[in-house]
Amino acid sequence: MAKVKVPYGEGYQVGELPPGLKVYEIAPRNVAGVNDAVAEIRRALENPIGNRGIEELRGAKKVVIVVSDLTRPVPNAVILPVLLEKLNAIGIKDEQVTVLVGAGLHRPAPPEEFPLIVGPEVAARVRVISHDAHAPGVLQPVGVSSRGTPIWINKHYLEADGRILVGMIDPHQIVGYSAGAKSLVIGCGGEATIRANHAHLVEPEAVLGRVEGNPAREDIDEIGGLVGINLIVNVILNNRKEIVRAVAGHYLEAHRAGVAVAREVCEVPVPEVVDLAIVSPGGFPKDINLYQAQKGLYHATPVVKEGGIIILCAECREGAGEERFVAGMKAGDTPEAVMASFCSREFAMGYHKAFLWCRSLVRARVILVGSGVDEELAQVMMVRKAPDLQAAIVLALQELPHAGAVAILPKANSTIPVLVRKS
DSSP, X not given: OEEEEEEETTEEEEEEEOTTOEEEEOOOOOOOOOSOHHHHHHHHHHSOBSSOGGGGGTTOSSEEEEEEOTTSOXXXXXXXXXXXXXXXXXXXXXXXXXXXXXXXXXXXXXXXGXXXXXXXXHHHHSEEEEOOTTSTTOEEXXXXXXXXXXXXXXHHHHTOSEEEEEEEOOEETTTEEOOTTHHHHTTSBOHHHHHHHHGGGGSTTSOTTOOTTOHHHHHHHHHHHHHOOSEEEEEEEOTTSOEEEEEEESTTHHHHHHHHHHHHHHEEEESSOEEEEEEOOOSTTTTSSHHHHHHHHHHHGGGEEEEEEEEEXXXXXXXXXXXXXXXXXXXXXXXXXXXXXXXXXXXXXXXXXXXXXXXXXXXXXXXEEOTTOOHHHHHHTTOEEOSSHHHHHHHHHHHOTTOOEEEEETTGGGOEEEEOOOO
């Protein structure tokens, strides 16, 4: 019997697979973190890619540093003190610096979260504020991208003459990989900007792991150039949230160098499609609700045979997580009907999750292990429920009597399975 153990909430789900199955564990590579994280940030800043790095900000009067909110584990408490040290060295004082939490369309970060986001030292040193996409007067128009995206950006960013983005390069199901100019355009953008950019998700090139030729990513990068970015500092993390590499410099060139490193960590070859996949987004907070857990479901979908089964282990303590997601699922009686309904209407955030969810359902059946999802919600989501992983395995194998191969994705949100096509 092969034992299976995957993250679930703040614990695990465990089960056993019968003998005779080929079992593939698909997880990010076990890459070591750097010995000295502070030294790695300093190395990146002293060896900028594509521009002069921190020297690009010499003489700036007001500097803004954009960081992610708590939904992303960016080690800001390591990065920001080094960044402030380098800014001080070129004559920029702490009182000239504002840290802007790029919350995107998430709720604005409250002040009590600032020490958790940037570290207590930085929170006490410099001004910290949060982006609020819905606050009156916060957004200002900048223009329109060549793809027709209206550009609305946080005024605190636009008023600064020194602009720095700090982020983490991680797989993203629409823009290929996160970070780079995304920290600005999505993190500090208005709903009209984010909505128009994310509308590209229906295009076949706007997919997980694809950067070049991806219309959503290229739109973001164009807007970044139009608005202006002096410097990025991006990191790539391993399974233990340790820094594997830091990159700094030009917002495009440094980002692409970081993506090359991220590919080595996240992209994992898979020798064949499987009958059954057992998937976890990675535990809390990545499985806090179905809205977040959808990412793990999507990452697993390409390696499952059409008509196969995906067991999604996601606690979902907040249930669906978004009313518009549920409303989108109610727009059709089948996954195909939900997708057609979405494509027939004007793009709306929240509803897009129903399209993404159903993109997996048209390929595979889904059994959900999630204590926060009741039977009524499961029916709306067009999935079946199981009380635990072992019960889900038994149910799946009853329906797949000739199953030969199983894939296990314990940290699916951070994994890109790459099917190795045999010639």
